Amino acid sequence: MFRVGRSAAVAALAAAALALSACGGSSDKSEGGSGGGSAEGKTLTLWHYETGNSAMGTAWAEAMKEFEASHPGVKVKFEEKGFEQIQKTASMVLNSDEAPDIMEYNKGNATAGQLSKQGLLTDLTEEATKRGWDKLLSPSLQTTAKYDERGIMGSGKWFGVPNYGEYVMVYYNKDMFDKAGVKVPTTFDEFTAALDAFAKKGTTPIAMAGAEYPAQQLFYLLALNKANRAWIDSFELYKGKVDFHGPEFTYAAQTFSDWVKKGYISKDSAGMKAEDMGVAFIGGKFPIMVSGSWWFGRLAEEIKDFKWGSFLWPGQFAPGSSGNLWVVPEKSENKELAYDFIDITMKKEIQNLLGNSGGVPVAADPSAITDTQNKELIENFNKLSTQDGLAFYPDWPAPGYYDVLVAGVQELINGDKKPEEVLDEIAQPYNDNLADIGN
Numbered sequence: 533m534f535r536v537g538r539s540a541a542v543a544a545l546a547a548a549a550l551a552l553s554a555c556g557g558s559s560d561k562s563e564g565g566s567g568g569g570s571a572e573g574k575t576l577t578l579w580h581y582e583t584g585n586s587a588m589g590t591a592w593a594e595a596m597k598e599f600e601a602s603h604p605g606v607k608v609k610f611e612e613k614g615f616e617q618i619q620k621t622a623s624m625v626l627n628s629d630e631a632p633d634i635m636e637y638n639k640g641n642a643t644a645g646q647l648s649k650q651g652l653l654t655d656l657t658e659e660a661t662k663r664g665w666d667k668l669l670s671p672s673l674q675t676t677a678k679y680d681e682r683g684i685m686g687s688g689k690w691f692g693v694p695n696y697g698e699y700v701m702v703y704y705n706k707d708m709f710d711k712a713g714v715k716v717p718t719t720f721d722e723f724t725a726a727l728d729a730f731a732k733k734g735t736t737p738i739a740m741a742g743a744e745y746p747a748q749q750l751f752y753l754l755a756l757n758k759a760n761r762a763w764i765d766s767f768e769l770y771k772g773k774v775d776f777h778g779p780e781f782t783y784a785a786q787t788f789s790d791w792v793k794k795g796y797i798s799k800d801s802a803g804m805k806a807e808d809m810g811v812a813f814i815g816g817k818f819p820i821m822v823s824g825s826w827w828f829g830r831l832a833e834e835i836k837d838f839k840w841g842s843f844l845w846p847g848q849f850a851p852g853s854s855g856n857l858w859v860v861p862e863k864s865e866n867k868e869l870a871y872d873f874i875d876i877t878m879k880k881e882i883q884n885l886l887g888n889s890g891g892v893p894v895a896a897d898p899s900a901i902t903d904t905q906n907k908e909l910i911e912n913f914n915k916l917s918t919q920d921g922l923a924f925y926p927d928w929p930a931p932g933y934y935d936v937l938v939a940g941v942q943e944l945i946n947g948d949k950k951p952e953e954v955l956d957e958i959a960q961p962y963n964d965n966l967a968d969i970g971n
Contacts, residue, residue, distance in 0.1 A: 574606045576869045580636035581615045587829035587891025588696060588855070594885055595876045602876075606869065616744075619643070619934065626652040631861040634870035639676035639692060639857050640928030641684055641768075647859070648691040649683030654860040656690040659871050665693050668878055668895045672917060673697065673854040676924075682969045685928075686769055692857025695877040697892040697913050698825045699852030699922065700749050706839040708735070708819035720757060720846040730819055731795040738791075739818035740801035741809035742945045745927070747788075747801070748937035749851050750822050751944070752926035755784035756849040761920060764849065768924045770966065776959035777952065785951035789944050802945040824851075828909055829890030841905070844912050852913070852922040854894070930965035 576599070582589040596608045611632065618637065625631060626647065637644055647653050660666045660677075669677065673694060680688035702723075709716065709726075712733055717723040730737035740747055756764070758780045766772030775781075791797050801809070806823070813821040814834050821827075822845070831840060844850065858877065860870045876882060883896040890906055892913045901907050916922060927934035940958045943949045949957075 575609050576606060576866055576873060577609045577632040578634050579611050579613045579632045581613050581618060583830060585830055585833045587886050587889040590889040591882050591886035595882050598876050599873050626861045631863040633864040633866040634858055634860055634873055636856050637859045639854060640925060642928050642931045642933050644692050644857055644859060645679045645683035645685055646931045648679040652862055653691045654862050654867060660690040663875055673894060676854045692859045693874050694854030694857050695894060696855035696886055697894055698855045699913055699916055700824050700850050701842050702845055703821040703842050705816060705819045706841055716843055717846055723846045727796045736795060736798045737820050738797050739809045739813045739821040740797050741804040741806045742802040742942045743804055744806045746806055746809055746823055747941040748926050751784050751788050751941050752851055753845055754787045755780040756923055757847045758783045764923050768928060776955045781955055785955055789951050792945055799945060802942045825892050825909060832890050844916060848919060849921045849923040850916060851925050852916060853924050930962050933961060936961045
């Protein structure tokens with residue numbers, strides 16, 4: 533995002549509820565590995581951190597079944613991992629004999645870029661061409677798959693393959709909106725008016741989590757409302773100088789601080805994690821949750837007591853990109869099997885399932901997506917992408933920057949420091965990293 537992403541952020545959810553049978557036969561990994569053969573006793577060790585009822589968890593569980601069916605004698609050994617667990621230990625684990633054969637990992641300079649720079653990920657360039665992954669992914673989605681020798685995304689060799697897209701949006705409780713007489717906003721002024729309307733009725737409008745990715749993504753959204761593409765490329769891709777006391781970040785820090793004071797964001801959210809935020813929204817305690825498409829499938833599955841929907845953040849830009857990456861550790865002992873698994877996740881059947889489960893597929897048949905809400909989710913992603921609105925994620929530029937931003941937004945929520953002091957704090961590590969890579 534945070535998924536840490538995902539994300540993402542980019543996608544930062546709790547450890548997967550999914551569980552598959554452990555491998556039969558020999559538990560030893562064998563050298564090499566060949567797709568589709570009768571590799572008796574072979575094991576493909578796979579890690580990911582999506583919940584079982586998320587779109588990705590659902591699609592990937594089916595991909596694992598298909599993999600085993602098409603590889604007689606080979607078993608998938610799926611190991612449950614948490615987003616934070618992989619985020620903090622990946623470099624150490626992948627430099628040891630405990631590395632899996634394939635794993636989900638955060639895209640961006642600070643994560644996949646850093647591991648590629650350290651020589652811990654397999655170069656997938658030849659496979660991407662041979663297997664046609666480069667044809668299935670648009671140039672904008674390939675941005676996060678490629679890294680240069682400095683670990684900067686956007687060019688160079690393929691070190692990961694995304695099989696879905698993701699973006700940050702606004703989820704809302706339709707029943708709470710109707711009860712409060714609040715209409716779905718289409719402009720930022722209307723959005724802030726909606727927040728104010730709820731606050732004046734004694735309702736904290738935004739479910740928030742300051743201890744993980746959600747708060748920093750909202751902070752970044754506010755900066756994006758004052759930004760253009762040149763600023764985004766300067767911040768994310770090091771294509772220009774970033775002034776942390778310029779209008780973009782100054783507006784973000786001041787507005788975020790003001791929203792806490794106005795009651796739009798609870799001070800109690802400083803210690804909340806993403807899971808706490810999601811559970812609170814699912815429980816009908818907040819009218820709004822600003823977070824990623826990775827929540828969509830889970831909300832569809834778990835919300836039973838009210839009607840809900842989603843809409844694009846009111847502005848040209850929002851955090852978003854390809855989804856997290858399938859990466860193959862350099863120490864993987866079954867690389868061919870790993871490539872075969874990636875292939876399966878890119879197949880139409882798995883892509884269609886991902887789309888019908890509430891995800892944003894990259895290679896689905898549009899006519900195969902049957903649910904109206906799911907269609908809207910995908911159409912909004914396409915709209916954002918078409919308007920050049922995918923702005924990546926705020927923690928991507930520098931190693932360790934995720935934790936820097938968590939600390940910064942927590943200080944804004946707690947009111948421990950003034951906005952300008954927080955901006956100084958987040959500027960220093962960013963500028964230090966620029967010096968490290970020779971920029």
